[in-house]
Amino acid sequence: MSNFKPEKAYKNLGFLNAPPARPIRILCEYEEPRQRFSQQGVHDTIVFFGSARARPPEVAATLLADAQAKVAAAPDDAAAARELARATAAHKLARYYDEARELSRRLTEWAQYRDGKRHYVVATGGGPGIMEAANRGAADVENGRSVGLGISLPFEPGVNEYVTRELAFEFHYFFTRKLWFVYLMKACVVFPGGFGTMDELFESLTLIQTGKVTKEVPIVLFGTAYWDKVLDLDAMVEAGVIAPTDKLLVHRTDDVDEAFRYLTAELDRIEHHHRKVSG
Numbered sequence: 357m358s359n360f361k362p363e364k365a366y367k368n369l370g371f372l373n374a375p376p377a378r379p380i381r382i383l384c385e386y387e388e389p390r391q392r393f394s395q396q397g398v399h400d401t402i403v404f405f406g407s408a409r410a411r412p413p414e415v416a417a418t419l420l421a422d423a424q425a426k427v428a429a430a431p432d433d434a435a436a437a438r439e440l441a442r443a444t445a446a447h448k449l450a451r452y453y454d455e456a457r458e459l460s461r462r463l464t465e466w467a468q469y470r471d472g473k474r475h476y477v478v479a480t481g482g483g484p485g486i487m488e489a490a491n492r493g494a495a496d497v498e499n500g501r502s503v504g505l506g507i508s509l510p511f512e513p514g515v516n517e518y519v520t521r522e523l524a525f526e527f528h529y530f531f532t533r534k535l536w537f538v539y540l541m542k543a544c545v546v547f548p549g550g551f552g553t554m555d556e557l558f559e560s561l562t563l564i565q566t567g568k569v570t571k572e573v574p575i576v577l578f579g580t581a582y583w584d585k586v587l588d589l590d591a592m593v594e595a596g597v598i599a600p601t602d603k604l605l606v607h608r609t610d611d612v613d614e615a616f617r618y619l620t621a622e623l624d625r626i627e628h629h630h631r632k633v634s635g
Contacts, residue, residue: 385532389525393540396522401479401503401540402463402619404456405556406486406547406578407449408512416450419443452547452579453489459545459578459612460493464500466620476542476623481533481556482506482515482524486547491518505533534559542626543619544575548582561605565598574622576615577608584608 371377393399411419423443426436460478467476478494480487482504494502495518504519506512506526515524527533538560546557563569577583589606592598609615 382529382532385527385529386535389536392522392525393536396501398477398501398503398523399540400476400542402467402476402543402545403537403541404460404478404480404486404490404545404547405549405553406452406456406490407549407553408481408483408485408487409446409550410449410453410456410485410489410547411446412453412489413450416443416447420447449548452486455578455612456486456489456545456547457493457496459615460490460502461496461500462493462612462616463619464494464497464502466616467623468497468500477501477503477523479503479505479537479540480519481537481552482519483512484516486549488516488518490545491516494518494520505536507533538563538569541573542571543623544573545615545619546575546577548579554586561602564605565602572622572626574619574626575606576619577606578610578615580608580610 365371372380420440420443423436423440426433427440430436463476464478478490479502480490482491483506487504491502491504494500501520501523502518503523504515504525506515506519506524507530508526508528514526525533525536534556537556541560544560546553557575560569560573560575564573577587589598589603593600593603607618609618
């Protein structure tokens with residue numbers, strides 16, 4: 357009678373994908389990125405958050421023209437009217453794609469080599485929209501690298517083409533993904549976005565406000581017309597739910613030049629302070 361050789365537990369995909377192995381899967385989403393970041397020399401990131409729905413301006417312009425033509429051909433078509441409303445909103449949002457790309461390019465160029473080594477790699481959620489724009493801006497720089505912390509979603513096929521392949525990740529759990537956003541984050545730029553962007557922004561603000569994140573993290577809210585509508589910190593201060601000083605956790609701007617000057621000055625100041633304290 358031949359001997360039976362059972363399958364090793366760590367090769368048993370049925371077990372590894374079952375609920376009892378959830379702690380193992382969570383640990384994998386911590387340890388594998390940690391090892392890879394270390395091997396790739398990535399210790400400091402500038403994180404870009406923003407809408408996955410932002411399209412390149414030329415794409416948005418084409419969609420708007422097509423939608424306008426449909427409405428002109430059928431003025432009473434409700435579906436065409438809805439399509440035009442979506443295309444109009446997308447056309448307004450598209451300006452942020454180019455601004456995110458340009459800001460990422462300039463930050464990558466500035467941060468690529470300092471003191472003989474690479475600093476402050478751009479990191480995004482790896483998806484389309486603002487995320488793609490920021491990864492694309494980093495790729496516009498010769499030898500520019502960027503991180504893509506992807507998440508398994510039914511409507512996103514994978515990380516965008518501009519993410520550095522050695523720094524491309526796919527997470528199952530949102531909370532482990534957010535850990536890696538915040539753990540390496542030294543600065544953050546938040547463009548207009550929806551629920552996911554708000555979740556990421558408020559998670560970061562909460563950790564900073566409560567002292568769970570002890571490092572200084574300059575945060576830029578890019579797009580004042582949007583943020584003044586959706587994030588009224590004065591109202592929160594007036595209601596007594598945040599302190600007046602909490603308003604200082606974010607810097608609002610509508611200008612790539614200003615965002616670049618603010619972030620680089622703050623990062624230089626923080627870095628100088630750390631050297632002074634440690635030296």
